[in-house]
Amino acid sequence: xxxxxxxxxxxxxxxxxxxxxxxxxxxxxxxxxxxxxxxxxxxxxxxxxxxxxxxxxxxxxxxxxxxxxxxxxxxxxxxxxxxxxxxxxxxxxxxxxxxxxxxxxxxxxxxxxxxxxxxxxxxxxxxxxxxxxxxxxxxxxxxxxxxxxxxxxxxxxxxxxxxxxxxxxxxxxxxxxxxxxxxxxxxxxxxxxxxxxxxxxxxxxxxxxxxxxxxxxxxxxxxxxxxxxxxxxxxxxxxxxxxxxxxxxxxxxxxxxxxxxxxxxxxxxxxxxxxxxxxxxxxxxxxxxxxxxxxxxxxxxxxxxxxxxxxxxxxxxxxxxxxxxxxxxxxxxxxxxxxxxxxxxxxxxxxxxxxxxxxxxxxxxxxxxxxxxxxxxxxxxxxxxxxxxxxxxxxxxxxxxxxxxxxxxxxxxxxxxxxxxxxxxxxxxxxxxxxxxxxxxxxxxxxxxxxxxxxxxxxxxxxxxxxxxxxxxxx
Amino acid sequence: xxxxxxxxxxxxxxxxxxxxxxxxxxxxxxxxxxxxxxxxxxxxxxxxxxxxxxxxxxxxxxxxxxxxxxxxxxxxxxxxxxxxxxxxxxxxxxxxxxxxxxxxxxxxxxxxxxxxxxxxxxxxxxxxxxxxxxxxxxxxxxxxxxxxxxxxxxxxxxxxxxxxxxxxxxxxxxxxxxxxxxxxxxxx
Numbered sequence: 001x002x003x004x005x006x007x008x009x010x011x012x013x014x015x016x017x018x019x020x021x022x023x024x025x026x027x028x029x030x031x032x033x034x035x036x037x038x039x040x041x042x043x044x045x046x047x048x049x050x051x052x053x054x055x056x057x058x059x060x061x062x063x064x065x066x067x068x069x070x071x072x073x074x075x076x077x078x079x080x081x082x083x084x085x086x087x088x089x090x091x092x093x094x095x096x097x098x099x100x101x102x103x104x105x106x107x108x109x110x111x112x113x114x115x116x117x118x119x120x121x122x123x124x125x126x127x128x129x130x131x132x133x134x135x136x137x138x139x140x141x142x143x144x145x146x147x148x149x150x151x152x153x154x155x156x157x158x159x160x161x162x163x164x165x166x167x168x169x170x171x172x173x174x175x176x177x178x179x180x181x182x183x184x185x186x187x188x189x190x191x192x193x194x195x196x197x198x199x200x201x202x203x204x205x206x207x208x209x210x211x212x213x214x215x216x217x218x219x220x221x222x223x224x225x226x227x228x229x230x231x232x233x234x235x236x237x238x239x240x241x242x243x244x245x246x247x248x249x250x251x252x253x254x255x256x257x258x259x260x261x262x263x264x265x266x267x268x269x270x271x272x273x274x275x276x277x278x279x280x281x282x283x284x285x286x287x288x289x290x291x292x293x294x295x296x297x298x299x300x301x302x303x304x305x306x307x308x309x310x311x312x313x314x315x316x317x318x319x320x321x322x323x324x325x326x327x328x329x330x331x332x333x334x335x336x337x338x339x340x341x342x343x344x345x346x347x348x349x350x351x352x353x354x355x356x357x358x359x360x361x362x363x364x365x366x367x368x369x370x371x372x373x374x375x376x377x378x379x380x381x382x383x384x385x386x387x388x389x390x391x392x393x394x395x396x397x398x399x400x401x402x403x404x405x406x407x408x409x410x411x412x413x414x415x416x417x418x419x420x421x422x423x424x425x426x427x428x429x430x431x432x433x434x435x436x437x438x439x440x441x442x443x444x445x446x447x448x449x450x451x452x453x454x455x456x457x458x459x460x461x462x463x464x465x466x467x468x469x470x471x472x473x474x475x
Numbered sequence: 476x477x478x479x480x481x482x483x484x485x486x487x488x489x490x491x492x493x494x495x496x497x498x499x500x501x502x503x504x505x506x507x508x509x510x511x512x513x514x515x516x517x518x519x520x521x522x523x524x525x526x527x528x529x530x531x532x533x534x535x536x537x538x539x540x541x542x543x544x545x546x547x548x549x550x551x552x553x554x555x556x557x558x559x560x561x562x563x564x565x566x567x568x569x570x571x572x573x574x575x576x577x578x579x580x581x582x583x584x585x586x587x588x589x590x591x592x593x594x595x596x597x598x599x600x601x602x603x604x605x606x607x608x609x610x611x612x613x614x615x616x617x618x619x620x621x622x623x624x625x626x627x628x629x630x631x632x633x634x635x636x637x638x639x640x641x642x643x644x645x646x647x648x649x650x651x652x653x654x655x656x657x658x659x660x661x662x663x
Contacts, residue, residue: 118655170645172642255524261569404573404662404663406574406655409573412573
């Protein structure tokens with residue numbers, strides 16, 4: 001294939017998209033930076049380093065600085081104090097694998113094609129790491145890849161690819177076998193978060209030690225938050241005395257993990273309250289290593305030129321609406337924790353932003369921070385303007401889409417959320433949902449079919465038609 | 476067991492277990508709707524364990540009773556597994572809310588169901604020994620300890636424990652999903 005010919009008919013979709021992306025990227029850089037030539041694209045420069053940290057099943061409210069009554073998250077507290085907390089962040093597909101693909105590509109699932117946890121990485125679209133690499137960044141993917149398929153995909157552009165395939169890529173909390181640049185190696189540290197943070201620190205030091213250090217972009221993906229919950233020895237049992245019963249919804253009881261099909265999701269053993277405590281302990285273990293990473297950035301003198309982002313792949317419901325779930329289109333599943341520490345971009349550290357941000361916004365946002373313009377095929381929008389100015393108006397609506405994932409009992413659905421309403425259509429088994437999030441933030445009263453709902457429905461259907469471009473519902 | 480030899484009275488030992496399962500199901504789920512928090516938790520503490528006992532431990536009771544009644548092995552197996560099968564069928568039917576029937580049927584092979592059946596088999600081994608002991612005390616001339624029930628007890632117990640111990644149950648779940656993908660792909 002002729003790499004330079006956009007109209008070569010032998011070019012596949014992915015190559016075409018990548019080539020267009022590169023063209024757009026180079027054009028944007030050359031047009032926005034006067035005098036910048038082709039050579040400058042690969043030279044060391046003063047663009048910021050970027051560290052993107054991903055948690056697993058991290059409920060957006062489960063952080064100490066958000067007012068949670070007993071979890072300890074000093075690392076995330078610190079990040080929020082020095083950055084911005086985006087309080088209305090959502091995933092577009094509330095499930096691990098599709099959400100991760102959306103984060104990497106900046107696209108809705110119907111665009112990149114990874115629709116549930118049974119679908120392997122399609123490779124239809126380049127990742128933002130590939131764009132970063134093409135523009136001269138040293139890039140690394142470290143941690144949980146979590147997309148099925150025959151081993152890990154090949155990403156030749158990565159300078160370091162550390163992940164695991166153990167248990168379908170879920171890995172293990174202790175002594176997880178790692179795959180480093182395609183080679184299986186034993187874990188160097190017993191606990192998984194220590195292990196991946198050590199690789200991250202090694203990567204940063206290695207990049208800095210080069211004769212012409214490039215800026216780096218590091219994608220760091222954690223396991224904590226995923227069952228079966230296991231914390232390191234010194235954290236295990238940390239919340240044994242915490243009053244989980246008072247915090248969790250009243251409908252929850254000791255047996256909740258064995259009822260309502262929750263046993264099938266790994267919540268059968270012990271009391272439900274202890275399952276929740278175990279969840280918090282793994283998050284605290286992750287937080288401790290995030291704190292260690294932040295310390296290391298300070299020690300290396302990188303703090304003022306490194307953007308650090310923390311986000312979750314999806315939320316988690318702990319008994320709300322009688323669900324133990326990450327997939328239901330309620331706020332607890334769809335909402336994500338998102339904290340951005342970006343020196344130079346944020347005038348008022350420690351503040352919050354209420355505009356809606358999405359998982360698909362991560363790629364275009366990080367590309368903009370790296371001076372790379374957004375490829376045309378990305379659905380997301382950069383939220384850099386929102387970070388810089390809290391008065392900037394955000395998006396008015398986004399698409400929520402989900403394809404059934406065996407054996408979790410949530411039907412396929414498609415819907416739209418605005419800053420006030422949420423409308424969801426299900427493939428089977430349920431009537432549509434319409435919630436007024438302003439008057440009913442806990443989504444207790446479905447107004448679909450009611451007079452109030454009838455008035456809102458046309459505008460929600462119009463949003464849905466606009467966002468669901470190919471109108472291929474549930475396929 | 477031929478159709479002509481089927482006599483409902485032989486399966487009377489199943490009835491108390493089935494009734495207990497139905498009552499505790501209603502008690503547990505009905506209790507969770509109570510506004511009064513104390514009553515809700517009381518219902519959960521009472522009916523949750525009873526529900527578990529009926530579904531998971533019922534096979535041992537039924538197998539013992541039917542053994543004492545002199546039913547053959549096929550009848551004892553059918554009677555003992557009836558309530559677990561009803562419970563599994565309820566779970567499969569629930570899944571049809573989201574999945575076509577072909578995929579929902581695969582849910583019968585869920586590791587949790589597999590574990591439940593193995594646990595029932597373990598109880599059948601124990602029940603055989605208990606029934607023999609009772610019959611011997613009543614004057615029957617028989618050996619209580621023989622190899623078959625001991626093998627059944629040891630094999631099923633080892634399977635139950637090892638399936639959970641092997642990655643806290645996660646590994647067997649991974650295999651289950653791998654077979655699902657062979658059959659149904661992504662299932663969309």
